[in-house]
Amino acid sequence: MELGLDGKVCVVTAASKGIGYAIAAELLREGAHVVICSRDRERVAQAAAKLEEETGRPVALAIAADVSQPEAIHxxxxxxxxxxxxxxALVLNAGGPPSGPFASFSDEAWEQAFQTNLLSAVRLVRAFLPLMRRAGGARIVAIASSSVKEPIPGLVLSNVMRAGVQALMKTLAVELGPEGILVNTLCPGRIATDRLRELDEARAAREGRSREDVQRETEALIPLRRYGAPAEFARVAAFLLSEANTYVTGQTLLIDGGLVKAL
Incomplete structure (x- = not known):
């Protein structure tokens, strides 16, 4: 399938590793001009070099930007x-907030999660909307979590903020559809990233078990019996961000190997 991404300008936030990195790599392979950002200047530069080595294509811009800060988005x-x-094309992505039970988080922790995971999406769309309108139509994909369908124990901050992102995207799909801007939410289940490894290690520590044991137990609940690869997630994102996607908007799609059983 021809995705029509060749020469398109695509912005991917939080792209120095994990899902953001994988999406940037897939877009580069499709011929897009890819802009990546990450909070750490050295890390984003290293990511750009690695992406160029893996794909054989140059990263258009690699920018240090903490999306929780409005001036950085500007x-x-x-x-x-x-x-x-x-x-x-714009990918709204940010690192996940800390794990833990509800009673362990202060107002400051809630505020930081809000700034990083919800308000960043608001600000990014606001900042890039004029440039997307100039393109005569565009695609927005927000990276949320399978928790928008089934809250994940121990991730109360993420559960709440990701649901807010989903609601924002659904609203924007209605408002921006007449302008040819398609807006969707992609929700990873258990995708094998550093973030998932950290969560598995935290759970293993709480329960006095090994991380491998936690992973095996979780994989047994997934119909495909394994964690997903970031590249598998990225291929779906690339389609939704491309001109091949002409009629999918306002949707929330889980990439979870069938883990979530909700209708």
């Missing part, structure tokens, strides 16, 4: 505008 959009003047 700088990011300004650099992209200066280089390209328009944006065809």
């Amino acid at each position: 700088r990011l959009s300004a650099e992209v505008e200066n280089r390209f003047d328009r944006v065809h």
